[in-house]
Amino acid sequence: MLRKTIITLFTTLALTLNVNAASDGELILKKNNPAEVKDCFEKINRATFAFNQALDGLIFKPVASAYKIMPSPMRSGVSNSLDNLSNLITIPNNILQGEFYKAGINTVRFVINSTIGILGIIDVAQHFGLQDYEKEDYGQSLAKLGVGPGCYIVLPILGPSTARDTVGSAFNFLGGDAWYNVTVRNDTHHFSDIDYYSSKITSGVDFRAKNYDSIENLEQNSLDFYASVKSLYLQDRQQKILNTKKIIETQNDSDWEEIDNN
Amino acid sequence: MKDKRIILTFLIYLFFSSNLQSMEPDVFVQSTVNRASEILTKNVSKDTKMKDLQNIANETVDIEGIGFYTLGAVRKTLNEEQKKKYSKLFHSYFLISFSSRLSEYTNPEIDVYDKEVLNQNYTIVKSLLKGTKDRPEVKIDWRIYTKNPNNPLIRDLIIEGLSLARTQKEEFSSILNSNGGNINALFKTLEEFSKK
Numbered sequence: 214m215l216r217k218t219i220i221t222l223f224t225t226l227a228l229t230l231n232v233n234a235a236s237d238g239e240l241i242l243k244k245n246n247p248a249e250v251k252d253c254f255e256k257i258n259r260a261t262f263a264f265n266q267a268l269d270g271l272i273f274k275p276v277a278s279a280y281k282i283m284p285s286p287m288r289s290g291v292s293n294s295l296d297n298l299s300n301l302i303t304i305p306n307n308i309l310q311g312e313f314y315k316a317g318i319n320t321v322r323f324v325i326n327s328t329i330g331i332l333g334i335i336d337v338a339q340h341f342g343l344q345d346y347e348k349e350d351y352g353q354s355l356a357k358l359g360v361g362p363g364c365y366i367v368l369p370i371l372g373p374s375t376a377r378d379t380v381g382s383a384f385n386f387l388g389g390d391a392w393y394n395v396t397v398r399n400d401t402h403h404f405s406d407i408d409y410y411s412s413k414i415t416s417g418v419d420f421r422a423k424n425y426d427s428i429e430n431l432e433q434n435s436l437d438f439y440a441s442v443k444s445l446y447l448q449d450r451q452q453k454i455l456n457t458k459k460i461i462e463t464q465n466d467s468d469w470e471e472i473d474n475n
Numbered sequence: 476m477k478d479k480r481i482i483l484t485f486l487i488y489l490f491f492s493s494n495l496q497s498m499e500p501d502v503f504v505q506s507t508v509n510r511a512s513e514i515l516t517k518n519v520s521k522d523t524k525m526k527d528l529q530n531i532a533n534e535t536v537d538i539e540g541i542g543f544y545t546l547g548a549v550r551k552t553l554n555e556e557q558k559k560k561y562s563k564l565f566h567s568y569f570l571i572s573f574s575s576r577l578s579e580y581t582n583p584e585i586d587v588y589d590k591e592v593l594n595q596n597y598t599i600v601k602s603l604l605k606g607t608k609d610r611p612e613v614k615i616d617w618r619i620y621t622k623n624p625n626n627p628l629i630r631d632l633i634i635e636g637l638s639l640a641r642t643q644k645e646e647f648s649s650i651l652n653s654n655g656g657n658i659n660a661l662f663k664t665l666e667e668f669s670k671k
Contacts, residue, residue, distance in 0.1 A: 435646065437649050439649070441645075448638065449636070469544060
């Protein structure tokens with residue numbers, strides 16, 4: 214089943230993308246411009262989005278609401294621990310993107326936090342003067358290699374994605390995520406499947422709780438909530454791929470200029 | 476000699492008066508934020524807060540400019556009457572949406588810490604919304620339109636790198652696309668939102 218899904222996604226990618234291995238920053242910026250990403254399956258996406266919203270109302274929202282009541286240090290501990298685990302995907306992607314220095318820093322961060330920081334619960338590494346942690350994934354590495362996003366996709370339960378990012382996520386299950394390898398893929402006798410899936414569910418709840426008010430606010434004040442979420446997701450991906458939070462590096466200002474000239 | 480003195484006095488006066496009137500974008504943002512924060516900490520009803528916030532928005536935000544930006548290329552196809560109608564509808568939509576979003580926050584502490592002049596027309600002012608036990612620290616950048624330095628105006632809020640104006644633009648574009656580019660569909664959606 215998984216193989217079939219991957220083949221379908223690769224086919225979608227091959228059909229919709231112009232894979233270009235030698236790509237510069239400007240081309241990556243253009244390819245990942247949210248306005249350029251096609252919503253090829255909008256009807257299906259909107260239906261899946263509605264399903265996810267219903268699921269959110271039934272499960273994630275109430276659980277996130279309860280999670281928010283937990284004492285702040287406890288939530289920080291959970292969040293830190295999940296961030297620490299994500300290093301296991303970030304480090305190989307630092308290497309794939311040719312960022313060996315960052316890979317080294319993140320390895321040091323992972324070792325310090327997993328040991329002195331008690332399984333990552335305390336972010337001890339931040340006091341060692343290491344540069345801020347930035348998550349990386351296989352979708353971002355594919356983008357850096359020149360692969361365009363392909364069509365926008367809303368995945369059941371998992372939410373917004375693109376064809377490229379979905380293929381990128383599939384690498385996690387094909388040996389690209391050491392945490393998945395030691396919990397689900399291989400029988401290590403130390404961890405079980407439950408450890409992996411519970412960490413993923415907790416990660417979802419943690420994200421929902423952190424953005425609880427923002428999501429509520431956005432939903433209440435949006436004219437088209439689906440379009441708002443899509444725009445925010447694609448903007449976020451674009452800046453993560455370019456590793457920047459500077460709007461002038463990701464936004465085309467020509468429309469603003471046209472208004473000024475009118 | 477007398478003429479020279481008059482010219483000199485006039486120039487000095489001009490220099491000081493223009494300096495007094497023009498406002499640095501970062502000072503402008505901090506003062507706007509402080510005003511909003513004062514309203515949000517007041518012990519008054521949500522409706523009163525929303526009205527006060529709308530007054531601030533009317534003074535400090537380029538609502539018409541944002542409206543035409545969010546319309547994208549479609550604005551070029553509108554006639555004068557449609558443009559007027561759109562501006563009016565967008566204005567009331569923006570005020571309700573803006574004040575409703577902000578009125579949920581209580582005692583927000585925002586500190587301006589830097590600015591980046593992009594060109595004569597734009598400066599990006601950088602600020603930080605302090606974290607609380609319920610939400611993490613948030614980086615907010617402000618795109619300030621400085622064509623008239625005496626009257627700087629806010630054109631966009633960029634929260635953690637995500638532009639609100641751009642999100643709004645893509646939302647409007649989606650509504651127009653779903654309705655075959657019919658501007659009346661957007662007018663209807665805006666009217667319905669304002670009536671809520």
